[in-house]
Amino acid sequence: MFYYHMSIDDTCNALATERKGLSRREGEKRLKTYGRNEISIKSDPLWRKLIEPFKNVFMLVLFIAVIISFSRQSFFDGIIILVIMMTSAVIYYVQQFTTERILRSLQKHTAQRIEVVRGGETRYIDDSDLVPGDVIQLNEGDKVPADVRLMTTNTLRVDESVLTGESVPVQKNTDALHGKKEVYEQSNMLFQGSFIVSGHATGIVVYTGNSTEFGHIAALSRKSSEASTSPVQKKIDKLLSYVIMGVGGLAVGAFILAIVRGIEFSEALRFVLALSVSAVPEGLPVAISVILVLGMRRMAAKKALVRSMRAIETIGVITTIATDKTGTLTENKLSVQKTWQPEKNQHHLPTIAHRTINHHGQHTRDPLDIAMIEFTEAEELVQLKGEPIKKLPFNQTFSMSGNIWHHEGLYELVVKGAPERVIEHSHLSSANKEEAEQALQALTSEGYRVIALATSVVKNPVEAFEELSSRHVFTFVGFIAVADTLRPTARRAITTAQLAGVTVRMITGDHFETAYHIGRQLGLIQSRDQVFDSREIGNLTDKQLQKRVATSFVFSRVTPENKFRILQALKMKEVTAMTGDGVNDVPALSSAHVGVAMGSGSQIAKDAGDIILLNNDFESIIRAMKEGRIIFSNIKRMLFYLLSTNIGEAATAVISIAIGFPMPLSPVQILWVNLVTDTAMVIPLGLEPGEKHIMRVKPITPTSPLLSRYIIFRIVLVAVTMASMAVGMYAFFNMRYGADYGRTVAFAALVVMQWANAFNARSTFQSLFSRLKVINKPFYIGLAVSITLQIIAMFGPLKNLLGIYPIALGDLFVSGLIAFTVLVFVVELHKLWGRRCVMDPQE
Template identity: 30%
Template sequence: MATEVSWARKARISHPSVKQLEMPDGELPPSEPGADKSADPWHAVDVNAAVRLLETDAEQGLNEQQVLRQTARFGANELASEPTTPWWNLVLGQLREIVVILLLVAGVIAAALGEWLDATAILLIIALNAALGLYQHFKSERALAALRNLAAPMARVVRLGETRRVPSRELVPGDRIELEAGDSIPADIRLLKSYQFETHEAALTGESMPVEKDHTLVLGLKAPLGDRRNMVYLGSLATRGRASGVVVATGMQTELGRVAGMLRDQKPPTPLLVERISRLGRNLVVICIILVGVIAALQLLRGQSWLDTLQLAVSLAVAAVPEGLPAVLTITLAIGAQRLAQRSALIRKLASVETLGSVTTICSDKTGTLTRNEMTVQEVVTSDQSWQVTGVGYAPDGDVLRQAGGQDQWRSQTNGDARCDQTTTTSLELARAASIGLWCNNATVERAEDEAHWQAIGDPTEAALVVLARKVGVVRDSSRRIVHESPFDSERKMMSVVTIDLNSNYELLVKGAPESILAATTRQLRAGGVAPMRDEDRSRIRGYCEEMAGRALRVLALAYRPANGASDAKEDDLVFAGLVGMIDPPRAEAQEAVSKCHAAGIRPVMITGDHPATARAIGRALGILSEQGEVAIGQDIDSWPDAKLLEQAPRIDVYARVSPESKLRIVHALQKRGNVVAMTGDGVNDAPAVKAADIGIAMGITGTDATKEASAMILLNDNFATIVAAVEEGRRIYANIQRFVHYLLAGNAGKLMFMFAATLLSWPAPLLAIQVLWLNLITDGLPALALGAEKSGGGLMEQPPRGTHEPLIGRRRAFRILWHGGLTAVSALVGFFLVYQHDPMKLAEAQVVAFCVLGFAQLAYALTCRSDRETFFELGAASNRALLAATGASSILQLAVILIPACHQAFGVEAYPTLGEWALIGVLSILPALIIEVTKKFGRSRNDAAAC
């Protein structure tokens, strides 16, 4: 045992497995500088060494005393739960948001003015926001719970030579485990024996196909997780065969536990919208305090009473605070989320809707997202001919295209032309190969429940062969049956069946790895019949295999020979029938979506656990891998320091065989370079990176619960094109947020400037606080919501993404807000002055006129906020009917306050406007919007002329 321990020390591996066995009381060894955190020594030792290191018995297992001792050292075989945060602390955290603070200020002001209805409404909004925040927090905590649910509830363990079923949480390192098809793997296990054993590890590695296991292998220290074929891991599923092994890691020390630890420690970034709104809120608070302070000081210097000054200050504060902003923002995001749901994208965090519009890099998984996750035969090569097979997926729709004369042109051959009874020899060769693939097969293909799709029952590779046979026209019928089967195993790398027909003719049909089939063939099927297999023929066929594999096709060879009975199943003296090349093809819509990304200034990056050759081929086919782009392998990335990864990240378009840690490092490297990163994932290994990304996206069909709970968005159809559609929707939502924020701030700026100018001019208070609050209520509510639902024009995906530090309101837009608000303020000042004329007897009428002008002018201004470039009539009056309805309803409410006597006392209205004053109100209310529309037209004409 000393030899193995010495070896472990020299390996400088800090992962707690072999080294942990040396530590007293289960303590973990300290991390060593430069240690390879992803390496696991158990795959690098042979079976006997592993058993000795674990101080167990390969046949008898552990005894009870050893189990107790190991339990005390390593604890229960379960994932740790995160400490619970008190609910009151979570509530306080929700109330610290600057937008919520603004709401609280508005609520206090409303309560101080005796407007209990408004104060109650504001408090309800605050409570709703807090409840939504708490709900999202508790949802995110379910990610670790989802990981814990992956653990197998029971396991078959051998202790003292007796096989028993025990709860998996009671397993300890050294336990001998029995596994068979259908079992969930209960811990990390070094295999002792394996019999045609396969596991599905997509949740951990991203590998789409089941992995063949071989207990006899001893691998290198840095072998990637997906290549460790002598190990099985917690969270994976046994899909075939049986095996036995010894537990080497439990609980948080498993590969799944390490992912859970990363997920627990990883804090999701603050959504960009929250940062932008917080920055805007802070600026508004500062501006409000300065203006209110200056005006209050001027009032006091002029000898105004403290009570009058306080009343004016309250009016200004109400005018400055956009009370409707949080509510309108939440509803707009909710509407956007609903639209995204209609496009098969489910939003779990509302603020992430806007983040979508800022995405600069999309890191996407390959299998099922960029590809269909349906193996499809694309080529068949016989000794004399090449065939191309059209159609994708498991639907038996498509043609077989024969290469004409060895040239690059193809001649169509319909399904009917390829039947077995056709007289053309080339068609007979094709039919022969398709028939072998169909009979040497245990899969079926059938329509799904929705009748619109086809699904595979069984191995995807075998299902692809079934579909090929249907396209060729070969079917299984009652004239032949299987009398013997030799299942596939990792040593032979072949599967074979013996069949018998109605004439009692026996035949051995074989499929498998090309090198294994070629080694067992002595003849080949050619156009003139069966011919000898020469060395040059083998070299030529190997050349076909290498060329097809270079295009990331998975290649199988097909062969046969006559048999002398059901027991004549020896796989030798075979007749080579052909090669079949298959691949999980790219989605047809994914290529268009990638093109849209490039046009929109978004960089798509593929991060997959699949083989580099496959990733390279799919990347090239979709346009993700550019001519200058590079492919990086996870094993290399693991050895890079962060500085090198940061330097290389802009040049790498495709990452293959990537570990969970590397995925996380890739996301952080891209973020450090100023990217807004969207990260897709389906497996547990993706969850930490999905959580760390600016917008984490989980697969709704193939995704694990852990990844879904860590994500901000779930793709209901697992389609990359849906991500691009969601980005477009995010950009539209951001444009609408800018619209209604511009509208709200311009309206509030107009009221502030009006009140400020009246104070500087020593006029009496032109508006009461309750009137300002009312104006905010009718102008900031429904019209802003309608602007939030505006249908943006085209061209959104032809614009570059926004910068991460770009504010919601930039300097140019801020100037326009002041300009637009100033127009409204001037109109109201003009109306107030023309009626007031420094006559105290006209003060009540002047206040009513200013009250009406401010309200109607802002409502008319809402119609101009639909576009920064097009006028209201160019866009079409009926293209946003909700805005027309909102401005109409708000106008009616404003008229009701002026015309209904019962409202006068509540709102401080002391006079009715005369007919002439109504005319003045109409002109002054329309004038700001008219000036803005003319300015748009003039400015656009000038810019167009300059462009020419």
């Protein structure tokens, strides 16, 4: 039901109320029927929340590893993996709790006592006790407690920026409206959460709680804030699903080969289980968690507070940033941008402007008055003679407001208002009027809101504009053009994002012209065709909207519901980040892949965001994006290292059995290589510094695989090289000194090749020798730990447990040198070919 269509009497009839309000008994009855004026959201059942974190490929990998460990009676390993699983679950539960905070914050509000008419008598009640049909009275400075159909207004102006994103207060009236109107067009309605800037009003409460516009935003947030998997996680899950299938096939094949070769059944089973553990990168989940936590700390130092771990990996692959204008690209603060006066005008415009301010000596909430105060205070020549004795509030008929000043027996009325009406009431010649209208056209065409100033002498003080004579004329002074102030770093940050291959889209509640000109100032658009008037969105299907948003980079007249649909359309082909600071941004913030809230914004927006920019600087999102790209590149480094080394270990065993050799590594040696070397080196690779050109390449597309064909080929190349070298060394030393000697050499060579591969993994195209210039202390610490453990394994108390046979140091050194050199040489050749022939958008 659209109450803005109805007259006041029809609204009273529809709500079964009267102008004198409900009776006390009826108010209590309706409170039981409609419930309290609070937002309430249904949540998922507890059992669904508990099992949710275990429904992914990562957990399946770890669960398989637990079964294998317990089947081998390696209870310690199994318990460690279970701890990893529970840690991941706890991280999810914390994330889910954060999501629920969004919904709870929509219910939070400062208790407010509202002046309500019950049974013809005025009384004060808590805003949570309001019901549809209540008649309430609101005054300047009040926060609107529910959705209200206005009955009476007196110079009422309302700040609705929290819902619409418009920084300029809107004028309200009581006239019924015709046709479908958006929130920002419903001039006879007040909405929960907005503020009365000036004037006072009475109205009928039409919606409370979840039925308000604020409640609708809560419902959108609920739909969009359900747990979702990040785009990077989806790619990793898909890759791991292939790994699991491959490991399963490899295990079955290896077991059959082992039996065919005459290996005893229990030994073959032990071998296959060890092989399966070595092939599965079960350490990847905890390694990613560690580098994400460390990334959160680094980003916090750069004034970007990360509240969702998945946001760090996702911010590195975003392809578009959809940003709110007010408070994000701008400071949500009106300022005087330009002024204009006729050439022969003798009045000092800043002085006249200061005289029109409605709250001299008082605190004001009016953004226009604040802008004019700041403008005139910066002018040294402003000289105020006399004192203001009367304030004339904004009059809708005259479309102006003003003050009467008294000085040395003279009364002067100075006014500001709509340019057309001020010009109409001013004494101007035809030529001067034409000149003023041309200047007005020029200023409005640049997207400015223009205020006209005028002055006149009156014989006596007046209380309202209606008291002026019909022949009263003003002396026109000039125009002041105001606009929301752009953040100084916004243009630079947008340019940086565009150079990184990330598109930026501005979403605002402003008029088309204002949005167009701000978009041009920021370098977002070149033509009007790239601006989408969101009032058309209701006529478009989802597919039509998807095509439209693909070519639009500025969106005007956007409501919260529009913003939500725009984000949904963008997400079909883009990885999106959404920035904002108001209640109207909440659905889009929680719907985007990464929600970025401003630290100075509303608490609801901050609760909805995955990342909070503590310094309110849009440029911080670019720094966060760079950090995310570094982390994403490092995740790929870890994957390359783990998959290539694990496949190399598995291939070593399978090739040996296939060609009829005894197993070159015992099961316990396979597990040692997998556990010690991988664990010591994989996390340091995740902390590798970013490459210089990381913000000069395009992001990976949502449909692209996590690992390119170039990297997959290198994984296979490394695995084959490792397996060939290990099997070859085993065969050579086995023939000369026996199986135990050959197995020990192969074991040591395989570990050395893991170290070589860690050096290879530090960069995709850059030579190992060039990359050595980039210092990564954790890498060398991890390498030192791995070398120390290997020395203990070879020469310390663990050698008997691991089946290490005494070998000559010369053989150990030469075989290790060959293993290291050959693997580095092979990968260097591949990198050289890649630098000349391959264009990888990720490195």
